[in-house]
Amino acid sequence: MFAFQFDRLNRQGELRHDEQLFAKLLQQDDTLFLPLYKQFLAINDQGLIWLKLSEIQQLTGTLSKIHCIYLGLIDGKNYFAYRLQSSEQLRTLSNLTSDLRTLLPQLNEQEAYLANVATALNQWHSSHQHCGYCGHETFATDSGFVRQCSNQDCTKQHFPRTDPAIIVAISHTDATGTAKLLLGRQANWPEKRFSVIAGFVEPGESLEQAVKREALEEIGIDICDIEYQNSQPWPFPQSVMLGFTAKAKTVDIQLKDQELETANWFSKKEIQQLVKDEKMILPFKFSISRMLVEQWLNKN
Ligand SMILES: [Zn+2]
Incomplete structure (x- = not known):
């Protein structure tokens, strides 16, 4: 948890x-x-x-x-x-x-x-x-x-403000039947740290629209089956992270807004091997992003 x-x-x-x-x-x-x-x-x-x-x-x-x-x-x-x-x-x-x-x-x-x-x-x-x-x-x-x-x-x-931010674990199943999760990293993150996609909700937007927009802006992927999972307050700054899962309709990654320096599709085996070889660090243990990654790993 x-x-x-x-x-x-x-x-x-x-x-x-x-x-x-x-x-x-x-x-x-x-x-x-x-x-x-x-x-x-x-x-x-x-x-x-x-x-x-x-x-x-x-x-x-x-x-x-x-x-x-x-x-x-x-x-x-x-x-x-x-x-x-x-x-x-x-x-x-x-x-x-x-x-x-x-x-x-x-x-x-x-x-x-x-x-x-x-x-x-x-x-x-x-x-x-x-x-x-x-x-x-x-x-x-x-x-x-x-x-x-x-x-x-x-x-x-x-009155005290809380800014909504969405975080989404996007997955797809490739032509060989292998389930894959999209993970990316920002240049200013600790070395080897990878996570799922996240971003602030913009004025006039529903949460689902924010999830869809962030996926398009950050990785150029169209998504569907957006499902709410859980939420976590986070005080840096005062925000609440709203966690979702979604399926990719397209798979070619384009780093459109340059927020991420890299992003890719990873199978469960690949993630586990990269973590074992210390080539990948998953999100902070107590975070909702880590929970979304582990939830996906446990299902696939
Ligand atoms: Zn005044």
């Missing part, structure tokens, strides 16, 4: 606007805060470093409500993210600080999920400091899930 499938967080979205309740939750003895600076989190041998209210106050001098993001409730305990304002504060907590991409293999399911939510929201706060309508500064409200414009003539509210 891939990462971020934890489903026991009660986000209590209906309570976010309740300032008094929010203040009460912040003060509870067992409430925990995940300190982060930009995309960076601190860990120790036990996993992510979480702090109590008194420890946040000790670290930053005061607990500032505008830097708190309410993540939600798990087994009766409330979890917040705390947006630190300097990297030094984070480094005070541990010598080990890094982003979720690097830390993921060391985190349990619950921690990875909460860190993902916190990272995505923190990035949104950082990139929405000013109102997109009038340019005035915004401030955080609704437990960290709204940024409101400070201009009294505007007062627009801004």
Whole structure:
């Protein structure tokens, strides 16, 4: 299974606007805060470093409500993210600080999920400091899930964004009856890394249209039998990957938009041999792209 499938967080979205309740939750003895600076989190041998209210106050001098993001409730305990304002504060907590991409293999399911939510929201706060309508500064409200414009003539509210991106495993069966999967690589990926096709959904497009367009743009292949499989949130940037499978109607590959430096059809045997010979590296173990590749390998 891939990462971020934890489903026991009660986000209590209906309570976010309740300032008094929010203040009460912040003060509870067992409430925990995940300190982060930009995309960076601190860990120790036990996993992510979480702090109590008194420890946040000790670290930053005061607990500032505008830097708190309410993540939600798990087994009766409330979890917040705390947006630190300097990297030094984070480094005070541990010598080990890094982003979720690097830390993921060391985190349990619950921690990875909460860190993902916190990272995505923190990035949104950082990139929405000013109102997109009038340019005035915004401030955080609704437990960290709204940024409101400070201009009294505007007062627009801004909400966290999630950008949909599609990812698709395209396959076909050749004239000899051998099933093949299309894998490609981008020039800026780690050496030998291959993956399936992916891209952002464009305005005015259905998911199926985005899948079809990306296949045409990236590899010049016409596809059919587009089937939704699964999804994975991903905070770099704040997106959700929507996984599909599809069949190729044409097989001649043309790298039309130059997003990929190479792409080819591979049989199961070829993939397994290339991986064994260390000539091919499959996508990151916890990713939906890896799941799509493994799902295809297991079927063929
Ligand atoms: Zn404004």
